[in-house]
Amino acid sequence: MRAKQITNVADARRFARRALPRVVFDYIDGAADDERTMHANESAFDDVALVPRMAVGGETPDLTTSVLGTSLSLPVLLAPCGLVRLMHPDGAVGVARAAAHAGTVSVLSTVAGSPVDEVAPAAPGLLWFQLYAPGGRRGAEPLLAKVAEAGVEVLVVTVDTPALGNRERDRRNGVASPLRIDARNAARLGPQILARPGWVYAMARSGIRFSPAHSVDGFSMLSMASSPFRWDDIAWLREQWPGKLVVKGVVAAADAAAAAERGADAVVVSNHGGRQLDGSVATLHALPAVVAAVGTRVEVLFDGGIRRGTHVAKALALGATAVMIGRPYLWGLAAGGEAGVAQVLASLRRELAQTLLLAGCPSVGDLDRSWITPAGFVGGLPET
Numbered sequence: 001m002r003a004k005q006i007t008n009v010a011d012a013r014r015f016a017r018r019a020l021p022r023v024v025f026d027y028i029d030g031a032a033d034d035e036r037t038m039h040a041n042e043s044a045f046d047d048v049a050l051v052p053r054m055a056v057g058g059e060t061p062d063l064t065t066s067v068l069g070t071s072l073s074l075p076v077l078l079a080p081c082g083l084v085r086l087m088h089p090d091g092a093v094g095v096a097r098a099a100a101h102a103g104t105v106s107v108l109s110t111v112a113g114s115p116v117d118e119v120a121p122a123a124p125g126l127l128w129f130q131l132y133a134p135g136g137r138r139g140a141e142p143l144l145a146k147v148a149e150a151g152v153e154v155l156v157v158t159v160d161t162p163a164l165g166n167r168e169r170d171r172r173n174g175v176a177s178p179l180r181i182d183a184r185n186a187a188r189l190g191p192q193i194l195a196r197p198g199w200v201y202a203m204a205r206s207g208i209r210f211s212p213a214h215s216v217d218g219f220s221m222l223s224m225a226s227s228p229f230r231w232d233d234i235a236w237l238r239e240q241w242p243g244k245l246v247v248k249g250v251v252a253a254a255d256a257a258a259a260a261e262r263g264a265d266a267v268v269v270s271n272h273g274g275r276q277l278d279g280s281v282a283t284l285h286a287l288p289a290v291v292a293a294v295g296t297r298v299e300v301l302f303d304g305g306i307r308r309g310t311h312v313a314k315a316l317a318l319g320a321t322a323v324m325i326g327r328p329y330l331w332g333l334a335a336g337g338e339a340g341v342a343q344v345l346a347s348l349r350r351e352l353a354q355t356l357l358l359a360g361c362p363s364v365g366d367l368d369r370s371w372i373t374p375a376g377f378v379g380g381l382p383e384t
Helices: 009-019 022-029 036-047 091-101 116-122 136-149 168-172 190-194 197-205 231-240 253-261 283-294 309-317 327-359
Strands: 048-050 065-067 070-072 076-078 106-109 127-131 154-158 244-250 266-269 299-303 322-325 372-374
Touching (some): 009 022, 036 309, 076 106, 076 327, 091 327, 136 231, 154 231, 266 283
């Protein structure tokens, strides 16, 4: 499959499904319990309608923005994700390169499957690092030193993983959380894996093989580890980390305020893509209260359900500085490697520019609540 066949995020998902063994695709595609929160994240955008302005020009909209002092050409960041290296041999390095070429940031997860010193040179100044620390502060200290040594200046701390969500797709595929693909379950997963010979060949060519030590290519391929950070740990990390600090995984205004009080430079409104607590509030619905609580103190980023450029515009209009995507770029990576990620970003750039052009909005910086309304009503409730 050529990456250029990806015209939108839905294409990337369809091609990824064809390329990956079911167990790997379901890891990307699935969520917790009945997956209601994941779907709510997506459907929440239907609750907001754009209000376009007419006869105001037609010039190319300005999509540039600034996040934590870094100028970006697109207000779409790539969120931290696990198992990136099992999507495609290009892995996290390809993801970082694609993001940097698009003029935006990628966030490397502790459990992406590639070390930070390998990925950082691919995206100088545009790579952030997301910290998981199952071992607590003692485990975090050496990792923080390694991240700083690699030249990374922004640390992202995820606070919504005190335990792992109930990923039933993984269970149905015969693997327990956190997802591990190793020598023990490789035989059971054999039919799924052999049904995707292209993926097997690509993994083998890149040197990723199952080893007797129950790991892949010498490192544990975990999708995610529980990392029960508390607010005093965030304060401790603020003391230890000299760069910018981002707290990811808040949906309550009180939690956003707690992060700001402990020195966070930004918060990410996120429910982990519905992969943790099913039944949690959709992130778009949570965004306005968080912006109202801390938007004048810290930058507010948004994560959850972005599939179209119109979604990006709506989140920015509700007060987000920028948005993050997870599944879309993983689908692109699986479908076409680094070039697939680039195509996903290009499609969102094209859609966002077209959205602003058709709405009569000159730049992403001009988006505010005057450009949106609750779906179904313009100018207030209809008279009865």
